[in-house]
Amino acid sequence: MEINQVVLHHLKMNYKHPFVTSHGKVEKKDFYIIELIDDQGNFGYGETEAFATPWYTEETTETNRTMLENYLIPFVLETQIKHPSELTKLFQSIRRNQMAKAAIEGAVWDLYAKRLGQPLYQVIGGEKPIVDVGVSIGLKSTDQELLETIEEKLAQGYQRVKLKVKKGEELRLLDKVKTAFPFLSLMIDANGTYSWKDKERLLALDQFDLLMIEQPFAQDDFVEHAKLQDLLQTPICLDESIHTYSDLKTAIALQSCQIVNIKPSRVGGVQSTKDMHGLAKKHGMPLWCGGMLEAGIGRAHSLAIATLPQFTLPADTAGSAHYWEKDIIQPAIKTDNGKIYLSEQPGIGYSIDQEALAYYRIEKQIYTKK
Structure with a gap:
């Protein structure tokens, strides 16, 4: 593949409802769409998933732009790429910055699949055109609002519910939720806000028969997670701890968890x-594909990943309407009774809604081969 032009679209989109975690409130997505154009006139698209502030990882929207403009875009414009897997070696001189790498690598994979005339999920080795999906629900102002939201999502067919929780309030909250929905497939996530001092509170979570507890401790606490998992009956799932292949090797070797959440943007791409x-x-480790409050392009990439056979648990990839009044792809991604049926069209399987792209766009930069 010879990439002749890269277009960087800077977008801002308001979420239908603020997404609240123990770290704060996310009301707007500030991000970039990477558009690649090859020598045959094919287009490939990727999306940055970093947040505006570095609460989830060290990356932000602006650090993504810096890496893309100064390093990653020049690399892909100056290099003949035979296969997207070559980008891992090409980007080796740049440490971390996984989300910036994933965004442009995703665009290359989309372009590559379109050149082959095949859906991306098939090109990467996916085995199923249907993805079971759950839903992630942020912190709510009242218990009643939370219960009503859960009821609404269950009526829509979502197969699993993830609750964002605040340390110190989770036991009371779970008691209410489990009383109202005793057979609910439920997990919780406090985004690493617990410490070893909270051990007894965490052990008390076993009574609720949770599907998993996601990332109780900080991202570098592999040892503490292993100690807790040894005491807990409930599986621990690691999220923020897993950025690299080496991180996963460490978690497996120390038995820090029983489940891993993989987000392609967090680990550097496809x-x-x-x-x-x-x-x-x-190693027989179950995986599931987490969500990053993506717009349509990033959501389509995540869905392709979720078709790989070891992703055995429902993904956090709700339909477009859960987040947006209008998404930037056509057709919008829809959930059908807890399932998303992947498109059989080439690449990510969705076209770009150019009118929506222009509406949300605040800046556009074009980079061409020298």
Whole structure:
């Protein structure tokens, strides 16, 4: 593939409802769409998933732009790429910055699949055109609002509910939720806000028969997670701890968890995900694909990843309408009774809604081959 032009679209989109976690409130998505155009006139698209502030990882929207403009875009414009997997080696001189790498790598994979005339999920080794999906629900102002939201999502067919919780309020909250919905497939996530001092509170969570507890401790606490998992009956799932293949090897070796949440943007893209998938499969580690409050392009990439065989648990990839009044792709991604049926069209399977793209766009930069 010879990439002749890269277009960087800077967008801002308001969420239908603020998404509240223990770290704060997310009301707007500030991000970039990467558009690649090859020598045959094909288009490939990727999306940055970093937040405006570095609460989730060290990356932000602006650090993504810096890496893309100064390093990653020049690399892909100056290099003949035979296969998207080559980007892992091409980007080796740049440490971390996984979300910036994933955004442009995703665009290359989309372009590559379109050149082959095949859906992306098939090109990367996915085995099923249907993805079971759950839903992630942020902190709510009242218990009643939360219960009503859960009821609404269950009526829409979502197969699993993830609740964002605040330390100190989770036991009372779970008691209410489980009383109202005793057979609910439920997990919780406090985004790493617990410490070892909270051990007894965490052990008390076993009574609620949760599907998993996601990332109770800080991202670098592999040892503490292992100690807790040894005491807990409930599976621990690691999220923010897993950025690289080496991180996954460490978690498996120390038995820090029983489940891993993989988000392609957090681990550096499709090829890194495929490599981790192989390691998880070798060790019998269940995976599921987490959500990053994506717009349509990032959501389509995540859905393709979720078709890999070791992703055995419902993904956090709700339909477009859960987040947006109008998404930037056509057709919008829809959930059908807890399932999303993937498009059989080439690449990510969705076209770009150019009118919506222009509406949300605040800046556009074009980079061409020298």
